[in-house]
Amino acid sequence: MKRDEFTIKTQSYLKTLCGVKPNRRTGSSGNREATDFLANTIRPYGYGIDASPFECLDYICRRSLLTHDEEAFEVFVSPYSLGCDVLAELITVSTVEELESINCEGKILLMRGEICSEQLMPKSFVFYNPEHHKKIIALLESQKPAVIITATARSPEQVGALYPFPLIVDGDFDIPSVYCRGIVGEVLAALQGDTFRLKIDASRLPSNATNIIARLNGDAPGKIVITAHIDAYEDTPGASDNASGVVVLLLFAEMISDYRGENCIEIAALNGEDHYSAGGQMDYLKRYGDEFPNILLAVNVDNVGYKKGRSSYSFYECSPQLEKKAEDVFRRFDGLVRGEQWFSGDHMIFVQSQVPSVAFTSECMHELMRTVTHTSSDTPEIIDCYKLVEVAESLNILVRSL
Template identity: 75%
Template sequence: MNKDNYTAKARFYLDFLCNVKPNRRTGSLGNRDATDFFANTVRAYGYEVDATPFECLDHICNGAILSQEEAYEVYASPYTMGCDALAELIAVSTIEELENIDCEGKILLIKGAICKEQLMPKNFVFYNPEHHQKIIALLESRKPAGIITATEKKPEQAGALYPFPLIVDGDFDIPSVYCKDIVGDILAITHGLFRLKIDAIRISSRATNIIARLNSNAPRKVVITAHIDAYEGSPGASDNASGIIVLLLCAQMLSDYRGENCIEIVALNGEDHYSAGGQMDYLKRYGTEMPKIMLAINIDDVGYKIGRTAYSFYECPLSLEKKAEDVFLRFNSLASGEQWFNGDHMIFAQNQVPSMAFTSERMADLMKTVTHTSLDTPDLIDCYKLVEVAESLNALVRSI
């Protein structure tokens, strides 16, 4: 198949993945449609497919209202519990103030310095700094009726969202909303009773990783991953339909592979979910196979129409880096890039597995403008660039 045909196929995949309903959030119907589509596509190329489901939490929200004499613009935190509270509002801006406040039964406004970093979910195992754990523990011990978090723009943490939710955690049971920092400043000097109403419900659900293998009994394997889920409310074209498309194209290109290694192509499900459920399930079921992996490659946010695709290395011997560089020199749309440490490649790199990551060299621009928003649409993606990434991986896998 020539590049034009692969490019047309990539456009078809992109249109499908960005239009499942309601979206590709882990646990949703659209997410299941996406994983079914992926499984059926790679199965047709002769791969053994493991689609074992895991338990997860889905969330349905119909909005939030904060009002006094007037309504204030607030948004329900992802995975929050619902509530209908009428209470006094009290504000804190530091951990020290939170330690010393009595806010039981009140509406707690969190603003300022304490809101500088999006809090890690309380049971998130990959990264969970002590001061985040302390804030969560203090909030739970203070027992407010509801929480308002006032946040500024932080693209390096939360993408283009403004405001961004400080709390994204289905294991945290105090109802919460978030608002812009300027709204928080107004609320902090407004006295009287406030009504906070959140119309939301948590739903037990299931999702699945899709793990496709060729030559599954081989003693060593090459693993290629991308996350198939998307952030709530986002079509997720660059984040990360583009990466999934590369996997699908690569699966087709490698379908005639008869080398000595196992090829494992993995659509992980949960990179944008608070629980990282798919990543945890993969480690639970296949973590003992880490020593078999000769190279793990993760693809996220590739194909942006501006700029090239950047690759980076983690825990790789120099000989492997040199071999990969020699392959990638054949592709004009690829360039060496800086390391980044918040993608699924870190699952492998933290276990000393030689790893690579592919992303847009303009990832910082994407994070500031479209990531995790409704603006992450298919028109941002150059499908020809996706074909080139897949071709480069096809060539690399056959060379090692």
């Protein structure tokens, strides 16, 4: 098939993945529609499909209302927060030390400033959870505020272009919470000691989701894994993050479908990179972790295809011989360039087990994170479909050479 024909398919795939309703949030009906679409598209090429479900949480967030006397303040419900209706005194903290010493049981706790500089890792997140995050969560649970308000600033390196961002995104944390812009936090802080009312209309929904694991030559002892996460951040189209990576999987699946080599080709659409529980990643490790010693190479594709810049690749745990072989392939493509390593994607579940890995992303990833990622602006219009075809073509050549 010619590149132009693959480019037309790419446009159709992107439109489908970004058009599911309500979105591709793990556990949602749109997420299940996306995984069904992927499996049904790949299956006719001769792949064996594992679509085993795993349990997860979805949620419904209807509205929130924070009032003081006759005045209302704009706040947003934290994803996976429980609902509440609280009438209580407002107390403010800005440091861990203040949180340690304050009496806020049964009160409305406003967190702002230094203590809100980083989005807190979920309680059960095993891949990265720094001690100071654990300490804040433990203090909140021991101090027992009735509800929490967090005032946050911009943090593109951690949460993309989302502003304000929720400090707490955790279905295992049972104190209701909302978040607001920093300027709203300033106004609220000036009213510390006054009585406020905060209503949150939200609920958690037990749900399920699935990874899509597609294999050619599944009985072969050696395995090459090409992966991308299929879920998207709350209520975003998720074109670059990460429908574009899933499109590369679809293109590669077709290109490599006539492979008759000696290795197993595994295409893994993981489901949960943007979900607090990383449920798909945990389920993959549970089901397939014992096969990691057999993986010759793992390739993760995330945030590729941005209309600005080229597609960049980086190496992890690769031998000099493997790096050279991959470089020899990638240098054939004008749109590929070696980039800096990054450590927040799904390739890290392989890297942490010393599996040779390659990660593809956008050369302009930092601009993308600063301006688009995790917002409603992450639409197919920012994607250059030809770049996705190019990444898939390079992987097709590389895999056949191993």
